[in-house]
Amino acid sequence: MTVIVRDLRPDVRGDPEGFSHTRRLALPFMLSTPESVVHTLTHAHPDAHFQQLVAEEDGEIIGTAQVSVAHSSPEPGQGSANVYVRPDRRHRGAGSLLLRTAEERLSALGVRKLFAWVLDEPDNRAFAERKGFKASRSAYFLRLDLAAGTLPPRQDPPPGVELRTAADYADDPRPVFELDAMTSADEPGDIAVEFTDYGAWLEETWEHPLLDRDLTTVAVVDGRPAAFSVAHTDGTRYGTAMTGTARAFRGRGLAKLAKNDSLHRARAAGYTEAFTGNDTGNEPMIAINKWFGYEICAKEVHYVRELG
Template sequence: MRDLRPDVPADTEGFARVRRLALPYILFTPESVRHVLVRSHPAARFRSLVAEEDGEVIGTAQVALAHESTEPGQAYVNVHVRPDRTGRGAGHLLVATAEEYLASLGAARLYSWVLDEPASVRFAERHGYRAGRTARFLRLDLAHSALPPLPETPAGVDLRTAADFAADPRPLFELDAETVADEPGEVTLAYSDYEAWLAETWEHPLLDLDLTMVAVVDGRPAAFSVAYSDGATRYFTAMTGTARAHRGRGLAKLAKLHSLHRARAAGHTEAFTGNDAGNGPMIAINKWLGYEFCATEVRYVRELG
């Protein structure tokens, strides 16, 4: 077991392959794996670990401090092993190494997303983690499902793509910071570093500026639906949100519907998204759009010391 080498194609491809096999509801590419490792904020102390068997990557871990959390001492450790290579000790080695590293940085509480299936739950609980919030992955068959028709855009609302903000994305950063602060979850985030956001979020290789839709009111972004794509057939909604002053008007719903119509027209055949189980408004929107449940994750937590 060792650290991922971001400039070695076999490493990044192996890492992405494990993640695609273990978690097929999220997009992973070698480029996105490398991006997260080399562009994460220095304060996160981010590490990507790999476990190998006969020279092949069979297990992965992404480990970091939650440096944008409003509460200090929180951290993440997310471990995934190839489904056909479990039971060989790779997961245990990855967890032990990650915990030792985070403890050395002063982390007191570790969070880990775990698929809600028996083997993964047993593994987490055996390592001292307890279940917290749940979230669901949803899938929409863009090739065969009928999307709701596009309604008339309300008066005073202008629909744009993220590409229209390429010269100055700061208004999207400000909207992202406001909406992420209100997301349900155990870790409350506060975005304040615009340059870091540009490096990590705006320049993410999966971010599709032409499919990311923004509802603009009075010249300012009021709602958005952020789209990731693999440039071929798969599409993932990374974030959908509305500024507090404009909630209850259906603007996020409008932005996401337009994004999905554009994705289908561009040739995408599968759309994925994820919802915290307590996010009732977004669950209702995705049900209306035709998404269907495909898997559940549980946010497990462990107190160190």
């Protein structure tokens, strides 16, 4: 049995399905569908040089890698390669082959600092450290049982605050883009992010097939989006892609208000399971999510390695 690594073929039946299935087996806390796999590949910004690799054994996809240059960071020469192998197909060399291919391609693109998310499990961390990676920050995956859990009661917005949905901005999503750009810039992380390309954001984020505009809640103050909770859904599961508040409106509980509204509407729509993620150092947001009833279900560690 020989393992080979190749590029994902988005127009070949079975490739997007195999990629998504493998990701869900290896990382069940993140939403993935064949449609989202194809969209991410075909709508990525050209400067990201985004690639999706698959490890294949006897015609079966057993591992995946998402490879990109951090083009939206003000610091050049950074990139990422997130490698995941099916739990029942490990120790066949797929992870090593995927990582080596990713490193070669990124090195050719001028990447000198490579980041990779690794599940906080002994085998996974040992693999990363054997490859020369060093641990950096970490993040939690959290799960909420929407069916059996008890959400905090819905709250009426305070005076001057209105709750809308992302669908209300279908004709002009730029105010949502501006809020996303501001809050993303303040997210804790190893790679700084600057959103400046509205057209790219429309293609990559606003048109993403997982984005559920009807369940995404926006808290509006004096006509201006001040906070939001972005919902992703895959038909059966709900995930929070982003929750944040514009700097001028922080400390007023608007993010909590928006997320609570979105979760209540997700449960009413029939979703029974919700996921979210937090940097382990983001104690205020972790406390908010525990208030909702989320429980930590896994942890990832961000590893970094100098190339060349």
